[in-house]
Amino acid sequence: MNLLKLTDEKLALLRQEVVNECGRRTRAAVEGLDPGQLVRGNELAKRAVVVAAAGKHSLLFMGAKNSGKTMLRAVAYALGLEEVFEFLPCPCGEYSDPTRACSCTIAQMTRHLSKLPGADISVEVFRPRERDFHSLGSSLADMQRQLAEAVPFEHVSMILPEVCQHLLRISAQEMSLDPVSRAAVLSVARTIATLDRKTEIGPAHLCEAINYRALRARIAAASPRRSKPAKRRVA
Numbered sequence: 001m002n003l004l005k006l007t008d009e010k011l012a013l014l015r016q017e018v019v020n021e022c023g024r025r026t027r028a029a030v031e032g033l034d035p036g037q038l039v040r041g042n043e044l045a046k047r048a049v050v051v052a053a054a055g056k057h058s059l060l061f062m063g064a065k066n067s068g069k070t071m072l073r074a075v076a077y078a079l080g081l082e083e084v085f086e087f088l089p090c091p092c093g094e095y096s097d098p099t100r101a102c103s104c105t106i107a108q109m110t111r112h113l114s115k116l117p118g119a120d121i122s123v124e125v126f127r128p129r130e131r132d133f134h135s136l137g138s139s140l141a142d143m144q145r146q147l148a149e150a151v152p153f154e155h156v157s158m159i160l161p162e163v164c165q166h167l168l169r170i171s172a173q174e175m176s177l178d179p180v181s182r183a184a185v186l187s188v189a190r191t192i193a194t195l196d197r198k199t200e201i202g203p204a205h206l207c208e209a210i211n212y213r214a215l216r217a218r219i220a221a222a223s224p225r226r227s228k229p230a231k232r233r234v235a
Contacts, residue, residue, distance in 0.1 A: 039068040039075070039137070040128035046138045048123040048212060049076050050146050055191030057184075058083035060117055062215060063125030064100075065093040072125065078140055079147065085117040097127060113219055120184045121212040150195045158190065164206045171210045175217035185209045 039046065045061065049072060052059040059076055061069040061084075069086040076084040089095040091112050095102040104112070160168065172182055189201045189209035196205060 039071045040135075041137070042068055042072070042125055042128070043137055045072055045123045045125050046075070046143065048121050049079065049081075050143050051188065051191055051195065051208075051212075052076065052084075052121050053079035053081050053143075054147055054150050054195055055188065056081070057120035057188055057191065058085075058118070060085045060087060060119035060122040061125050062087045062089055062096075062122065064089065064095075064097045064127055067125045067127045069125050075140055075143065079143060083119070085119060087116060088112075096124065116216070116219065120188055122215040123212065124215055146195065150197070152194055158186065158201070160186075160201055160206070161203075163203055164201060167203060167206055167210075175210075175213060176220065177213065177217075181213065185213060188212060 045068070048059065051057065053076065059081060061072055063069050065088070073084050073086060090102055090104045091108050092103050094100040095104065095109075168182065168185065171177065171185075175181075177185065185206070186201070186209070189206045192205040192208050193199070193201045196202075198205070
């Protein structure tokens, strides 16, 4: 299929069909079960789902095979999200697992990471450890309750206190955040403040939002770059 020949309307329709099919397959995988409790460990990823659902932010899960990405995606769909992506850390899927060896070459990694989907919130998912199986963790009902308690305010402030302005400025420099990324961080921070029942964004809210960009910044910093050819000396 040549996507360049599709009209904007047909392209939007195709995108919605893909989203619907992804949702159908994910829901079928957990039919009749609580997807929240099928995910062992990864409580930080569950928190990211709540934040994304509260503000309708796009969400990316990156992790090895069998780490719980599909189950987390099912939770996100159950909470009303549509823009949810799964991504392996490398073509073979073993790069982020400390117990297994990755067999991918640098060239394969570079091509793979160039396809990383864009998202407001990116979170790393890990295979559960033995201790994770002794606790069910947050259920879907727990997350739905958190969302129900987050009553949106009629008037909210997007003006950051001085300490938050400094924090955002430093983070933008260190993580090379462009204006669009900065706006996404502020939007996510505003959602976190609402979940915390605050009308103003505080340092803790902003720090959590910045952490949801850290994975992308780490990938960008670690991506292999072609070294410049050495200049020849003139005799």
